[in-house]
Amino acid sequence: MSTRPTLAAVAARAGVSPSTASLAFAGSPKVAPATRERVFAAAAELGYAGPDPLAASLRRGRSGVVGAFIGERLLYAFRDPVALQLLDGISEVLSAHDVGLLLLAGDVGRPSTSQIARIPLDAAIFATCGLEDDPAVEQLRARGVPIVAVEGPELEGVPMIDIDDRGGTRDLARHLHDLGHRRVEVVTMPLRLDGTRGPVTPKRRALAHYRDVRHRMEGVEDVFGPVPMYETPSNAVHEGAAAGRVLLDVPAERRPTAIIAQSDVLAAGVLQAAAELGIRVPEDLSVVGFDGADLHWLAPTQLTTVVQPSAEKGRAAARAAMELVEGGTPESIVLPVSLRIGTTSGPSPSSDRTARR
Amino acid sequence: MSTRPTLAAVAARAGVSPSTASLAFAGSPKVAPATRERVFAAAAELGYAGPDPLAASLRRGRSGVVGAFIGERLLYAFRDPVALQLLDGISEVLSAHDVGLLLLAGDVGRPSTSQIARIPLDAAIFATCGLEDDPAVEQLRARGVPIVAVEGPELEGVPMIDIDDRGGTRDLARHLHDLGHRRVEVVTMPLRLDGTRGPVTPKRRALAHYRDVRHRMEGVEDVFGPVPMYETPSNAVHEGAAAGRVLLDVPAERRPTAIIAQSDVLAAGVLQAAAELGIRVPEDLSVVGFDGADLHWLAPTQLTTVVQPSAEKGRAAARAAMELVEGGTPESIVLPVSLRIGTTSGPSPSSDRTARR
DNA sequence: GCGGGGCATCGAATCGATTCGATCCGCGTC
DNA sequence: GACGCGGATCGAATCGATTCGATGCCCCGC
Numbered sequence: 171m172s173t174r175p176t177l178a179a180v181a182a183r184a185g186v187s188p189s190t191a192s193l194a195f196a197g198s199p200k201v202a203p204a205t206r207e208r209v210f211a212a213a214a215e216l217g218y219a220g221p222d223p224l225a226a227s228l229r230r231g232r233s234g235v236v237g238a239f240i241g242e243r244l245l246y247a248f249r250d251p252v253a254l255q256l257l258d259g260i261s262e263v264l265s266a267h268d269v270g271l272l273l274l275a276g277d278v279g280r281p282s283t284s285q286i287a288r289i290p291l292d293a294a295i296f297a298t299c300g301l302e303d304d305p306a307v308e309q310l311r312a313r314g315v316p317i318v319a320v321e322g323p324e325l326e327g328v329p330m331i332d333i334d335d336r337g338g339t340r341d342l343a344r345h346l347h348d349l350g351h352r353r354v355e356v357v358t359m360p361l362r363l364d365g366t367r368g369p370v371t372p373k374r375r376a377l378a379h380y381r382d383v384r385h386r387m388e389g390v391e392d393v394f395g396p397v398p399m400y401e402t403p404s405n406a407v408h409e410g411a412a413a414g415r416v417l418l419d420v421p422a423e424r425r426p427t428a429i430i431a432q433s434d435v436l437a438a439g440v441l442q443a444a445a446e447l448g449i450r451v452p453e454d455l456s457v458v459g460f461d462g463a464d465l466h467w468l469a470p471t472q473l474t475t476v477v478q479p480s481a482e483k484g485r486a487a488a489r490a491a492m493e494l495v496e497g498g499t500p501e502s503i504v505l506p507v508s509l510r511i512g513t514t515s516g517p518s519p520s521s522d523r524t525a526r527r
Numbered sequence: 528m529s530t531r532p533t534l535a536a537v538a539a540r541a542g543v544s545p546s547t548a549s550l551a552f553a554g555s556p557k558v559a560p561a562t563r564e565r566v567f568a569a570a571a572e573l574g575y576a577g578p579d580p581l582a583a584s585l586r587r588g589r590s591g592v593v594g595a596f597i598g599e600r601l602l603y604a605f606r607d608p609v610a611l612q613l614l615d616g617i618s619e620v621l622s623a624h625d626v627g628l629l630l631l632a633g634d635v636g637r638p639s640t641s642q643i644a645r646i647p648l649d650a651a652i653f654a655t656c657g658l659e660d661d662p663a664v665e666q667l668r669a670r671g672v673p674i675v676a677v678e679g680p681e682l683e684g685v686p687m688i689d690i691d692d693r694g695g696t697r698d699l700a701r702h703l704h705d706l707g708h709r710r711v712e713v714v715t716m717p718l719r720l721d722g723t724r725g726p727v728t729p730k731r732r733a734l735a736h737y738r739d740v741r742h743r744m745e746g747v748e749d750v751f752g753p754v755p756m757y758e759t760p761s762n763a764v765h766e767g768a769a770a771g772r773v774l775l776d777v778p779a780e781r782r783p784t785a786i787i788a789q790s791d792v793l794a795a796g797v798l799q800a801a802a803e804l805g806i807r808v809p810e811d812l813s814v815v816g817f818d819g820a821d822l823h824w825l826a827p828t829q830l831t832t833v834v835q836p837s838a839e840k841g842r843a844a845a846r847a848a849m850e851l852v853e854g855g856t857p858e859s860i861v862l863p864v865s866l867r868i869g870t871t872s873g874p875s876p877s878s879d880r881t882a883r884r
Numbered sequence: 885g886c887g888g889g890g891c892a893t894c895g896a897a898t899c900g901a902t903t904c905g906a907t908c909c910g911c912g913t914c
Numbered sequence: 915g916a917c918g919c920g921g922a923t924c925g926a927a928t929c930g931a932t933t934c935g936a937t938g939c940c941c942c943g944c
Contacts, residue, residue, distance in 0.1 A: 174671050176930055187894045192932060202892060219669035223647040225930030228585045228899050234645045235592065235629065245615035245838075248605055258602035261632050270629045270646040272592065275618050288591045289627040290580040290647075312576035314531050408823045438824065466765045467795065467824050481602075533900055544924045549902060559922060582900030585929050887944095894937075899930105907924075913917090 175216040184212035195221055233290035236264055236491050237272045238297045239306065241363060242404075244275045249406050250435060251463035252480045253298045256320065259484020260295060267492055274306075283309050291315050293491040296322050297484075316494035318487050321382045329494070330502040331487045335382045335460075338476035338507035339389025342430065342458050345474070345509060347393050350518035351428040351456060356390055356399040357413045357440060359383050359432045367412075370399040386432045386460060398426075402436060410439020411446075418447050418455070427455065427518040434459035434475055438468055441514065452516030462510060472512030479505050532573040541569035552578055590647035593621055593848050594629045595654045596663065598720060599761075601632045606763045607792060608820035609837045610655045613677065616841020617652060624849055631663075640666050648672050650848040653679050654841075673851035675844050678739045686851070687859040688844045692739045692817075695833035695864035696746025699787065699815050702831070702866060704750050707875035708785040708813060713747055713756040714770045714797060716740050716789045724769075727756040743789045743817060755783075759793060767796020768803075775804050775812070784812060784875040791816035791832055795825055798871065809873030819867060829869030836862050 181191035186205060193201045194209040201209075213220075227233045238260060240247045247253050261271050269292070274285060286309050293316045296304075307325070310317055319330045346354060358370060362379035370387075378384050390397055400417060402409040410431060418425060418440075431437035437459030441451060449455050451471075462477030483505060490500040538548035543562060550558045551566040558566075570577075584590045595617060597604045604610050618628050626649070631642060643666050650673045653661075664682070667674055676687045703711060715727060719736035727744075735741050747754055757774060759766035767788060775782060775797075788794035794816030798808060806812050808828075819834030840862060847857040 177932095178930075188931080189895075189933075190893055193893085196932085200892070205892080217669060219666060219671075220644050221932090222930055223645055224581075224585045224588075224590055225899090226645075226932070227647060228581045228901090228930080229932045231581075231899070233581055233590075233647065234642075235627075235647075237627070243615060244618050245611060248611050254602060254605050258600060261601050261630065265632065265642060268641050268645050270592075270594070270631065270642055272627045272629045273618065274627065275622065284625050285591075285622060285627055287577050288580055288583075288625050290584060290590065309576060312574060406823070442824070442826070466763070467799070469799070534902095535900075545901080546903075546925075547923055550923090553902085557922065562922080578902090579900055582929090583902075585900080585931090586902045588929070885944100887942105889942090890940095892937105892939090895935095897934090898932085902928085904927090905925095908922085910919105910921095912919090914915105 255480035263488035410436035414443025612837035620845035692742035767793035771800025
């Protein structure tokens with residue numbers, strides 16, 4: 171009573187050897203139906219719920235758990251609809267394999283390294299965080315835990331699931347350029363998670379941690395050349411709004427005619443700031459985002475943005491992880507993105523002016 | 528090379544017994560500093576990253592993983608800010624214990640039971656789902672995995688973390704009653720996850736799955752008596768909006784003067800519907816919610832709502848889980864909630880009319 | 885009647901640590 | 915000089931399954 175029955179006990183009760191009992195539970199076709207029944211009956215009598223996952227894991231060398239590394243704490247990371255979609259995609263594939271999804275949130279000051287040491291992981295997916303100088307990477311490698319990176323930096327032997335951040339932003343920028351915009355500014359996601367807010371200096375830029383952020387900066391520059399950029403400390407609506415206020419609350423002639431936000435969430439914040447300041451979108455100002463997140467509450471406004479396959483990114487990452495666990499060597503992949511023109515971008519007001527003159 | 532070094536190998540190299548090496552890695556004070564150093568040096572030479580968590584888990588009988596059961600798939604569950612806060616609270620406490628948080632999302636048609644059989648869990652927290660007739664409960668019990676329920680039904684030997692849903696809603700209802708509202712309708716969260724949408728019939732109500740939903744219905748009735756209720760199939764903004772359109776798009780004299788939404792998210796949807804229909808809030812209509820979620824994008828509107836300690840709920844649940852793992856028997860607790868009056872509730876327009884006449 | 889093939893079952897090694905009680909050694913004390 | 919004590923280290927059992935190669939057995943065919 172005090173202690174749970176073991177497979178051996180069940181086997182004894184059923185009058186078979188532990189090996190046969192094990193086979194029976196594994197559903198092996200090698201065991202005779204009658205025997206299988208006897209084993210199950212014995213298990214039922216003893217209240218045995220099936221093989222202990224821990225013991226099975228040790229023997230198999232697999233824990234059935236894949237870890238997803240989230241840079242920030244859950245609460246902030248999940249303000250980001252893309253992160254959610256990503257995780258949802260991961261979860262979908264993993265659960266189809268009966269594998270569990272473990273969340274490793276980088277809590278402030280607490281490196282997740284001590285968790286890694288204690289928790290059995292079959293593979294790790296770096297989901298929404300740069301992994302350049304993350305000590306966890308070293309530790310996982312030493313442990314032999316395979317790693318998959320989502321929009322991380324290239325790492326020896328680490329398959330990467332990427333999207334065409336640069337190309338997508340380039341399309342977006344070109345769209346604005348075609349509309350006559352010349353005074354364009356960028357609101358960036360955090361270059362790294364240290365709470366910095368403000369104009370991006372070259373020095374700051376050199377510290378950029380995240381691959382996607384860098385590529386989205388470059389995509390703009392491919393079209394417009396150097397452009398003022400403003401960094402937010404967190405990819406959240408209110409930070410977008412704060413940035414928007416700074417960039418927009420200036421004399422109209424110095425105001426940008428278009429703002430390229432590096433995410434839809436930030437773009438939504440900029441829209442908010444514009445509304446507060448009585449700036450009409452898209453008449454006075456074009457605002458574009460990135461992600462194609464469904465910001466239901468923005469309706470009926472439709473953001474001009476670059477749609478990325480967030481969920482598919484997650485599924486691909488999970489598939490790669492499973493393949494690594496099986497001993498395979500999955501390829502890095504780059505998923506395509508597509509421009510979606512909404513109601514927040516229009517002809518540049520200054521180009522109108524020039525035309526009229 | 529092909530195979531990872533074991534503790535035994537490290538011990539051999541350091542010239543000590545496996546037991547001593549184990550003690551050294553565990554940081555036991557019983558091992559002499561010099562010896563410890565020797566062990567660590569040997570480990571470094573061999574590229575040994577520390578004891579294998581799987582083996583350690585088996586021996587200890589603990590996996591260091593706690594599962595959180597999410598009723599829906601991740602994507603939908605996390606539209607709900609309360610679920611997020613809850614998970615964040617859980618994660619906070621667990622990671623302080625170096626314990627991992629595993630997400631078990633009930634994907635459509637795929638009961639998580641097969642995952643449970645394969646994944647080693649130390650405890651399970653039923654986070655955002657009813658567990659009345661969940662087969663997972665039976666399975667976990669058979670396995671001896673302790674369970675904590677958050678706003679679940681009372682279950683023998685399962686500590687429950689609850690909030691005062693009924694009392695909170697009662698305060699909310701009284702607030703509206705005091706403002707003169709008499710024609711009140713309720714927008715409910717799903718009574719169970721089967722996609723049902725529409726007026727709540729007594730028959731339907733008998734099927735109600737979720738404790739919090741039931742209590743929030745009762746709280747309203749404590750003040751207003753029987754009240755028309757309208758069920759949404761999912762706790763999401765657009766569903767709130769859909770419900771709002773149905774309830775509000777009727778001749779003004781049949782329109783409710785106040786709508787009590789069972790969550791802030793639904794309330795936000797109702798606000799959206801009201802705006803679409805040109806109904807002013809709070810002049811023509813009061814809208815109240817529940818949760819105290821920070822819907823940043825609602826600003827500057829401030830929802831009248833009941834603030835619940837979502838994150839604390841998560842922390843409490845995680846603490847209870849840890850206590851269960853340690854063999855303790857944590858108590859069920861009920862956390863307090865508080866009314867927060869915002870800008871979306873005001874005097875009933877019909878009471879104005881009556882007064883004027 | 886005997887050899888062989890196939891199917892069901894069994895034995896035993898193994899996965900990699902943890903942990904308790906035992907042992908060993910050096911030193912202080914009477 | 916013997917005894918006792920305490921700190922450091924070691925031996926060996928144990929956690930609970932999985933799995934491969936071996937064994938036993940039955941039946942068929944020659």
